[in-house]
Amino acid sequence: MTVTLQHDPRLDLVLERVVDVAPELVWAAWTVPAHVKKWFTPVPWKTVDCEIDLRPGGIFRTVMRSPEGQEITNVGCFLEIVANRKLIWTVALKPGYRPSDPTFDVPTFTAIIMMEPQGKGTKYTALAMHKDEKDRNAHDRMGFSEGWGKALDQLVAAAKTM
Amino acid sequence: MTVTLQHDPRLDLVLERVVDVAPELVWAAWTVPAHVKKWFTPVPWKTVDCEIDLRPGGIFRTVMRSPEGQEITNVGCFLEIVANRKLIWTVALKPGYRPSDPTFDVPTFTAIIMMEPQGKGTKYTALAMHKDEKDRNAHDRMGFSEGWGKALDQLVAAAKTM
Numbered sequence: 001m002t003v004t005l006q007h008d009p010r011l012d013l014v015l016e017r018v019v020d021v022a023p024e025l026v027w028a029a030w031t032v033p034a035h036v037k038k039w040f041t042p043v044p045w046k047t048v049d050c051e052i053d054l055r056p057g058g059i060f061r062t063v064m065r066s067p068e069g070q071e072i073t074n075v076g077c078f079l080e081i082v083a084n085r086k087l088i089w090t091v092a093l094k095p096g097y098r099p100s101d102p103t104f105d106v107p108t109f110t111a112i113i114m115m116e117p118q119g120k121g122t123k124y125t126a127l128a129m130h131k132d133e134k135d136r137n138a139h140d141r142m143g144f145s146e147g148w149g150k151a152l153d154q155l156v157a158a159a160k161t162m
Numbered sequence: 163m164t165v166t167l168q169h170d171p172r173l174d175l176v177l178e179r180v181v182d183v184a185p186e187l188v189w190a191a192w193t194v195p196a197h198v199k200k201w202f203t204p205v206p207w208k209t210v211d212c213e214i215d216l217r218p219g220g221i222f223r224t225v226m227r228s229p230e231g232q233e234i235t236n237v238g239c240f241l242e243i244v245a246n247r248k249l250i251w252t253v254a255l256k257p258g259y260r261p262s263d264p265t266f267d268v269p270t271f272t273a274i275i276m277m278e279p280q281g282k283g284t285k286y287t288a289l290a291m292h293k294d295e296k297d298r299n300a301h302d303r304m305g306f307s308e309g310w311g312k313a314l315d316q317l318v319a320a321a322k323t324m
Contacts, residue, residue: 011260056218056242057250079241079259080218088219092254092261097241097272098173099254099293110259131261 007127011136013144015126017152023115023122025159027084030113035162036062039154042147054081059095075100079110087113106142107135124152169289173298175306177288179314185277185284187321189246192275197324198224201316204309216243221257237262241272249275268304269297286314 007014019026029035033050040047041064048071049063060076077095080088090110094100100108109128116123126148130136169176181188191197195212202209203226210233211225222238239257242250252272256262262270271290278285288310292298 088259090255090259090261093252093272094293096291097250097252097274098291099252099270099272099297101293108261110255110261112259129258129260131256131263135261 008129010133011130013128013130013136013140015145015148015152016124017149018118018121018123019152019156020121021156021159022120023084023117025162026115026122026124026155027087028162029155029159030087035158038158039151040064042150042154053095054078056080057095057097060089074106076111085115087111107139109135109139126152170291172295173292175290175292175298175302177307177310177314178286179311180280180283180285181314181318182283183318183321184282185246185279187324188277188284188286188317189249190324191317191321192249197320200320201313202226204312204316215257216240218242219257219259222251236268238273247277249273269300271297271301288314 029039031052031054033052036050036052037047040050040062044067045064047062048065049061051059051061053059056079058078060078062074064072064074074091075094076089076091077093077097078087078089080086088110091106092100092108092110107130109130112125112127112129114125114127116125128139128144130139191201193214193216195214198212198214199209202212202224206229207226209224210227211223213221213223215221218241220240222240224236226234226236236253237256238251238253239255239259240249240251242248250272253268254262254270254272269292271292274287274289274291276287276289290301290306292301
């Protein structure tokens, strides 16, 4: 039993789209490191490493690399895992639930990724929840919609090769 | 399946004690609002309100009142619930997993409460995990050991009347 999530447009950013791959493939794209590396970071950046311990409190770590070789490591903590339907993780906590340093380049957020079967495809919803409007707007200005949208295009392309 | 918790003495504060009430009573003391109000805040402060939605993402809210009438509300989010054995909650997240404002009076922490049967009693462990030594030490100076210890005395006394 999980809580009902309340979407607050003042505080959240949302990407919602119907994609033509099944929820099971979207799920695999999100939860298998070898797949995540294929799509997670919008080109020309690449995801060069990914670590996933798929259970509440487990690690979700990605390393992104720019064309110039700059690397950024992001570490988050999984919160809820419902296979093929819902994945929740946050950067407000480190693995094992320890509070994280707010030194992350992106404003602290919790991500809720939802997959609903729709025909042969998936209604895909990605929600980024922030503590206040300032963080939400900063994340928006950093290109949330374009970045997460481009990454979703890459996810769909990768899923079709699985 | 849950992650193995790694205790880091540089970053954590721990209260460990064997108490002479069964784990089931300790669990009830922690998870039933009417019971929580009896023990949660060291006297002369009182816990005048408590709200518990006992599931991952659910609210854990308490209101403490000083003898002079000052009220402090603390809101946390449950993360893991294993009946009669383990309760994990954090103030780094609000209910529904939204990152919280770091305006909490106490340094941000995640609490792990563990109960192990020992004879007719319970080996009780309360772990407060912080993001850095600064927060850990501030929480220590605020009287973690005395405060949580005194609250545990109150918990045991309340459990014996259940």
